[in-house]
Amino acid sequence: MPDLRRSILIAVSMVALAPAGAPAAMADNASGALDVRMKAELSRLQSEQHHLEGQLAMAHEIAKLQSHINQMRQELLQSLQHSNGYSRHLSSRTPNPSLSSTTEPVPPVYARVQPQPEAMANRTTNEPLPPINAEAPRSSSGETEIQSGHVADARAHIEQQIEKLRAQLSTWVGGGVGSRARTGTTGLSKLNETNVNAAASTTLGNLGRLTVSASNVHLSAGGQPDAADAHLVGSAPAFGFVPNVTDRATGTGFSLLFARPDLQMDIGSTPTGFLEHGLTGGIAWQPGGGPLSLQADRRPVVDSLLSYAGMYDPYTGSNWGGVFANTVQIAAGAGQDPARYGSLSYAVLQGSHVAANHRWSVDGGLRWPVATGIPDEQVHVGINMLFMSYAKNLSFFTLGQGGYFSPQTFYRPSATVDWEGYMGAHAVWKLSGRLGWQTFQQSSSPYFPMDPALQAQASAVNHQYPYYPAQNVSSIAYAVTGQLAYLFAPQWLGTGWLRMDNSRNYQDTVAGVSLQYYFSPLSTPPDPDSLIKPWMTPQ
Structure with missing residues (x-):
């Protein structure tokens, strides 16, 4: 946009400083050159705008996808918690009433290691997208934040x-x-x-x-x-x-x-x-x-x-x-x-x-x-x-x-x-x-x-x-x-x-x-x- 303003000011100055009675051809040439440069600049700006809009839409879609994946993972773990390994559905010659588990629920194993929607929305255009299966962050002691016992329990x-x-x-x-x-x-x-x-x-x-x-x-x-x-x-x-x-x-x-x-x-x-x-x-x-x-x-x-x-x-x-x-x-x-x-x-x-x-x-x-x-x-x-x-x-x-x-x-x-x-x-x-x-x-x-x-x-x-x-x-x-x-x-x-x-x-x-x-x-x-x-x- 600054280049476009500068071009317009130069063109206006040239017209204003031109001597009276200058050939009409000079004005026509300046106007034509200005139109070409303005169209080229507008085209470039529109292209950049579309590119930025695409990048932003992609970032939002990826954030939504990551949120959905996290939700599905948590629902899967919760379903396992209420399944036969924890609680039983009776069933039945006469229908047996549902048996609810009283054990501690399985923690959301993957919740801490996935990019969150807020982080995706605030990322810069040049920042690379984080990998979906990124490793868990490590603490200062070098141990992962996710306890291996929970992972083993969920896997079992x-x-x-x-x-x-x-x-x-x-x-x-x-x-x-x-x-x-x-x-x-x-x-x-x-x-x-x-x-x-x-x-x-x-x-x-x-x-x-x-x-x-x-x-x-x-x-x-x-x-x-x-x-x-x-x-x-x-x-x-x-x-x-x-x-x-x-x-x-x-x-x-x-x-x-x-x-x-x-x-x-x-x-x-x-x-x-x-x-x-x-x-x-x-x-x-x-x-x-x-x-x-x-x-x-x-x-x-x-x-x-x-x-x-x-x-x-x-x-x-x-x-x-x-x-x-x-x-x-x-x-x-x-x-x-x-x-x-x-x-x-x-x-x-x-x-x-x-x-x-x-x-x-x-x-x-x-x-x-x-x-x-x-x-x-x-x-x-x-x-x-x-x-x-x-x-x-x-x-x-x-x-x-x-x-x-x-x-x-x-x-x-x-x-x-x-x-x-x-x-x-x-x-x-x-x-x-x-x-x-x-x-x-x-x-x-x-x-x-x-x-x-x-x-x-x-x-x-x-x-x-x-x-x-x-x-x-x-x-x-x-x-x-x-x-x-x-x-x-x-x-x-x-x-x-x-x-x-x-x-x-x-x-x-x-x-x-x-x-x-x-x-x-x-x-x-x-x-x-x-x-x-x-x-x-x-x-």
Whole structure:
């Protein structure tokens, strides 16, 4: 701009000092030269302006890009903090509430070493742009400002997430054996179960995981009932003592399971070889992976040999039992501190020559995280309340009864605790416990709820009112569950589990072990919540 002003002043002076009557050509030549020089100067200034504007725009874009990269890096580290390495999302047959981590958050590893937007905006045009992956600044002692421990910790958790994804995507084959013991009356409500199973599982591209399994199941009621109890089996109250009560069953069941994060579907059958068997299946959907879960299924009622496999009555020549619960359920979970969860379900229970029944249940509670100071351990405590109600009491073993626990009212408030974590790189475990109080009421029930003629005959034979008496029971209720998985080798995973539960009117104990071979090598076991798969657990 100073050169342009100087040129204009010279031109004006020349015109002013020119003698009068000078040739017009001189003025014309000076004016033309001035126009050329002015146009050239303007062009140069415009070019420089465009160049500076481009440099400034580029600096702003680079600053925005760097800010976006920093934000993405911090979000990635925060997501790792809330992922399975720190906190677990439960999940679920009923949707398990989100478990929040109480460990110290991972610091933003890269925040200090990247150019900030303010620095980019204030840089000069000749200053070179800083490299995106510049090294961390060093202190006067020569050490980087970023602690190597934080970097190692972040890297370890990233690698852990990769291994968990690899486990989720790997094809595997496996097998296991489980057992269950239910206390009760020998030959009637007592039940011992042995389950030997095998399974294979693979992923179907991005669609989900497909698992097929087969289980050989052996049931025993512990032997024949004594003489007094044998008078209350089948049609015995109407015809007398029943010899050779059905006290065992063996069969093989199959199932096909398809699962993805927000959807699970399965179809199968209770063991063929049982006196009564049938199809099972279900669908559970968690729309958008959100807090709401919808479920519908058909499952066997496995309280006793009668309800699970059926029994034979020699006087009438018929089988009865084999009860299935056809259930619809809606459940939800939300929050972290505390986590809130609840479910509402309705079921229709039906069996062969067994009176139809209906059940309502409501389950819900709260759960709080407890800080442990250990990154790979989590503890949660909570409170829970379960209520359920059956339309009929069909707990007994005469014709028309179902042989399953069916109170008219049942309440169970309790306190809960969940503790899980990793032992080194090769073992993962989970412990859960519940302690509370239960109270239930059962109405009186006819010997033969589906056959008035047999009911009348039983009254004539026994000279008494042919009804099971009502009862009210209250007691302490507890449950303890333990799960452990150990990676023996990069492709071999062993699992063990144990459960003891005295809820309802009996004590139930389940234990088992399994072994899986993964086609893709692993360096860490799967999450605790995925240790017990449906194919592993006795029905």
